[in-house]
Amino acid sequence: MKNILLIIQxxxxxxxxxxxxxxxxxxxxxLIGLLYAGIIWAAISSINQKKIEVLDQSGHFHDKFKxxxxxxxxxxxGDIDSLKNTLKQSGADALVYIPSNIFEQPKSVRIYSExxxxxxxxxxxxxxxxxxxENIKLTEAGITRSTLESAKVKVSAETISLKAGxxxxxxxxxxxxxxxxxxxxxxxxxxxxxxxxxxxxxxEKTSRIVEVLISSVKPFQxxxxxxxxxxxxxLTQFGLWIILTAAIFTVGGRIMADKVQxxxxxxxxxxxxxxxxxxxxxxxxxPNVADAMPDIMGAVSTLPVGTILLCFILYFIGxxxxxxxxxxxxxxxxxxxxxxxxxxxxxxxxxxxxxxxxQIVIRDPYSPLAVWASMIPFTSPIIMMVxxxxxxxxxxxxxxxxxxxxxxxxxxxxxSRIYRxxxxxxxxxxxxxxxxxxxxxxx
Amino acid sequence: xxxxxxxxxxxxxxxxxxxxxxxxxLSVPKGVIYGLLGPNGxxxxxxxxxxxxxxxxxxxxxxxxxxxxxxxNIYDIGYLPEERGLYKKMKVGEQLLYLARLKGLTKDQAMxxxxxxxxxxxxxxxxxxxxxxLSKGMQxxxxxxxxxxxxxxxxxxxxPFSGFDPIxxxxxxxxxxxxxEKGSTIIFxxxxxxxxxxxxxxxxxxxxxxxxxxGKKSDIKAQFKPNTFSLNYTGQLNGNSATFKVQKSSTNMExxxxxxxxxxxxxxxxxxxxxxxxxxxxxxxxxxxxxxxxVFLKSVKL
Numbered sequence: 001m002k003n004i005l006l007i008i009q010x011x012x013x014x015x016x017x018x019x020x021x022x023x024x025x026x027x028x029x030x031l032i033g034l035l036y037a038g039i040i041w042a043a044i045s046s047i048n049q050k051k052i053e054v055l056d057q058s059g060h061f062h063d064k065f066k067x068x069x070x071x072x073x074x075x076x077x078g079d080i081d082s083l084k085n086t087l088k089q090s091g092a093d094a095l096v097y098i099p100s101n102i103f104e105q106p107k108s109v110r111i112y113s114e115x116x117x118x119x120x121x122x123x124x125x126x127x128x129x130x131x132x133x134e135n136i137k138l139t140e141a142g143i144t145r146s147t148l149e150s151a152k153v154k155v156s157a158e159t160i161s162l163k164a165g166x167x168x169x170x171x172x173x174x175x176x177x178x179x180x181x182x183x184x185x186x187x188x189x190x191x192x193x194x195x196x197x198x199x200x201x202x203x204e205k206t207s208r209i210v211e212v213l214i215s216s217v218k219p220f221q222x223x224x225x226x227x228x229x230x231x232x233x234x235l236t237q238f239g240l241w242i243i244l245t246a247a248i249f250t251v252g253g254r255i256m257a258d259k260v261q262x263x264x265x266x267x268x269x270x271x272x273x274x275x276x277x278x279x280x281x282x283x284x285x286x287p288n289v290a291d292a293m294p295d296i297m298g299a300v301s302t303l304p305v306g307t308i309l310l311c312f313i314l315y316f317i318g319x320x321x322x323x324x325x326x327x328x329x330x331x332x333x334x335x336x337x338x339x340x341x342x343x344x345x346x347x348x349x350x351x352x353x354x355x356x357x358x359q360i361v362i363r364d365p366y367s368p369l370a371v372w373a374s375m376i377p378f379t380s381p382i383i384m385m386v387x388x389x390x391x392x393x394x395x396x397x398x399x400x401x402x403x404x405x406x407x408x409x410x411x412x413x414x415x416s417r418i419y420r421x422x423x424x425x426x427x428x429x430x431x432x433x434x435x436x437x438x439x440x441x442x443x
Numbered sequence: 444x445x446x447x448x449x450x451x452x453x454x455x456x457x458x459x460x461x462x463x464x465x466x467x468x469l470s471v472p473k474g475v476i477y478g479l480l481g482p483n484g485x486x487x488x489x490x491x492x493x494x495x496x497x498x499x500x501x502x503x504x505x506x507x508x509x510x511x512x513x514x515x516n517i518y519d520i521g522y523l524p525e526e527r528g529l530y531k532k533m534k535v536g537e538q539l540l541y542l543a544r545l546k547g548l549t550k551d552q553a554m555x556x557x558x559x560x561x562x563x564x565x566x567x568x569x570x571x572x573x574x575x576x577l578s579k580g581m582q583x584x585x586x587x588x589x590x591x592x593x594x595x596x597x598x599x600x601x602x603p604f605s606g607f608d609p610i611x612x613x614x615x616x617x618x619x620x621x622x623x624e625k626g627s628t629i630i631f632x633x634x635x636x637x638x639x640x641x642x643x644x645x646x647x648x649x650x651x652x653x654x655x656x657x658g659k660k661s662d663i664k665a666q667f668k669p670n671t672f673s674l675n676y677t678g679q680l681n682g683n684s685a686t687f688k689v690q691k692s693s694t695n696m697e698x699x700x701x702x703x704x705x706x707x708x709x710x711x712x713x714x715x716x717x718x719x720x721x722x723x724x725x726x727x728x729x730x731x732x733x734x735x736x737x738v739f740l741k742s743v744k745l
Binding site: 003006007010014204207208209210211212213214215216217424426437441442 | 459492495496497499501517520522523524526527528529530531532533541542544545546586589590
């Protein structure tokens with residue numbers, strides 16, 4: 001036991017003190033922060049108003065284009081050719097030409113510009129013109145826009161989960177997001193840290209230090225010590241990532257507070273101008289994003305946060321233990337990392353499959369597929385984490401965790417049988433049959 | 444308590460396709476340097492792994508100091524495998540501390556002992572170096588320190604001199620002798636017969652999974668003595684003789700001859716010498732001894 005602790009300590013400390021660990025741990029959140037800052041900055045800085053000249057020979061569109069934070073429209077009169085020539089001197093960015101026969105030839109609208117016209121400007125002008133023509137034609141047919149509007153009814157359902165007699169507002173969106181994020185984190189952790197266990201076992205084998213070590217400790221102790229050590233590294237790294245990310249977003253948020261306040265407006269405006277008119281209408285009718293935020297936050301608070309957190313840690317550790325011991329077995333069987341491919345595939349398939357199944361489960365967390373996949377230890381760490389935010393009966397969680405524990409006891413046993421033989425087996429091309437035999441070797 | 448630090452009794456070890464050890468029995472007395480010899484693939488490493496409890500025997504028992512080998516005996520044994528390795532990215536000092544603590548020393552004990560060794564080998568500046576920055580010979584030294592640091596009662600060295608230059612090989616040799624002096628028993632597995640000749644008190648030879656011979660080096664050498672004599676002389680040594688047979692003879696430019704004589708059954712060196720004195724002028728005469736090389740080659744061929 002004392003030796004296992006020593007091994008855990010070494011595995012943990014050597015990893016945590018590595019430069020690459022420190023860099024990754026600090027840089028990860030900083031990169032995410034920078035990415036977001038970059039997006040926000042780009043959104044803010046792109047708001048410089050452009051001056052657009054409009055020559056409307058049809059006479060229907062005067063003052064119909066609305067000035068916005070992005071575009072200022074100026075209505076001109078005169079000859080298109082002379083305006084084209086004076087476009088550069090006037091300082092305008094573009095010239096929109098609407099001919100008098102626009103109703104007959106809707107494709108005759110022209111936009112002239114020195115630097116080329118952005119798709120955004122083009123589509124927004126097209127839409128304005130379409131809208132206006134629609135209005136005019138509606139009026140001619142005797143229908144007003146308000147009549148049309150009142151014919152469109154927007155339905156929005158509030159989801160309410162009935163549980164233990166109490167009605168709770170639940171948010172399927174919040175649940176999917178939380179479930180998706182936790183599943184992704186577990187998926188990442190299994191791959192990152194499982195591969196670390198594998199690599200470091202192969203390293204010990206090829207550097208032959210293992211022979212010295214197992215004359216002091218049992219192979220099983222060595223394997224378990226390594227797996228636990230790396231698990232602690234993983235928990236440390238994830239913990240630091242979460243803390244640092246939160247810190248960066250809080251601090252960054254304060255610094256950019258006033259700019260950020262404008263940013264959502266700018267962002268929504270940008271998004272809206274790219275949307276088809278129906279969606280734009282819908283957006284206008286909906287409470288804006290900022291108003292919606294408390295709703296989502298409120299929904300999050302109705303989620304079983306304690307259960308989610310506890311289960312995340314349980315499935316994080318369980319899933320990691322299950323897979324890392326298998327990764328470890330592969331690492332012990334081969335002579336170099338390049339030989340791992342053929343053995344890696346059967347291990348990675350269930351992980352990738354469960355991530356794929358997760359996409360389906362998010363849509364229907366109570367389907368038989370979801371229930372079964374959340375019971376099988378090889379898929380449960382990812383699938384169950386997707387389901388939990390939607391609310392899962394306690395007996396299912398208990399059963400699933402129980403099966404997961406049984407699962408990793410089994411894989412650890414399996415791995416240790418292969419490991420004890422593998423680490424002393426050099427220069428042999430290993431086959432699946434060979435691995436199978438090792439299970440029953442007497443050592 | 445027992446006179447033997449290690450007793451291997453009728454040990455059998457089977458691998459999937461072959462039998463690595465076939466009813467092997469060996470006894471290693473306390474306080475000696477014991478040469479464990481044998482050609483490649485004879486089963487030496489399998490035996491060493493059993494003693495180190497890396498693997499277990501299929502049949503037979505191993506006694507350590509008279510008692511069956513137990514788990515805590517790993518603290519009494521130091522093992523330097525033939526295929527050496529260290530953590531490449533770990534600092535020398537930390538690595539040695541770690542290995543020593545796995546062998547049951549406390550941190551303070553390990554520190555104290557390490558300081559002695561670092562002074563002794565004059566490697567104080569290496570403490571904070573990464574192992575990968577050291578030369579192969581330097582790494583071997585570190586491994587040797589790691590093997591003996593916890594002052595084990597039994598030290599198993601597999602080819603300890605490979606990779607060392609003559610100066611460092613000598614240094615290690617002196618350390619081995621000093622460890623023996625201090626009461627440790629050393630099992631020494633090697634193919635280099637000159638170091639067996641120089642260091643070993645006892646010898647065990649394994650060939651094709653079986654023990655071929657075992658005993659005191661001097662006894663074994665006597666047992667293998669070729670029963671021939673080397674003679675330098677002047678004069679003529681022709682015709683038959685009653686006590687010996689001439690195996691080969693030659694004469695050099697100055698007329699000095701040398702010959703190898705084989706004693707006929709029942710005659711000793713004195714009998715031969717008596718006859719020689721009458722026939723030639725003897726300048727030197729001595730009995731040939733078996734070299735370890737001869738012993739090895741003869742017993743492996745048997």
